[in-house]
Amino acid sequence: MCLAIPTLITSIEGTTARAEIGGVERTISLALTPEARVGDYVLIHTGFAIGVLDEEEAQETLRLFEELAEFYPDETETSQPTESTNFPTYQ
8 A cells, every 4th residue: 555645845946845744854856746836735655746735635634644643653653853864763
């Protein structure tokens, strides 16, 4: 099963963008969604924005993810990104 996560675009440079979710920013590709703009929510899968969402749909999806996390606390332990990679580290 694949999972795409709504994230907020904070900046764009060419075909790449910075996107934020939960206080974590990542660089993503906009090659598949050239219509995306700063302030848009996009679905991210494997580092690519694969679709643009309206804010209401994005917020509802994020709310549902939070609700799911409540039922699986062992699977959703919070981890802090390392400075060198900005990727979460898992214990």
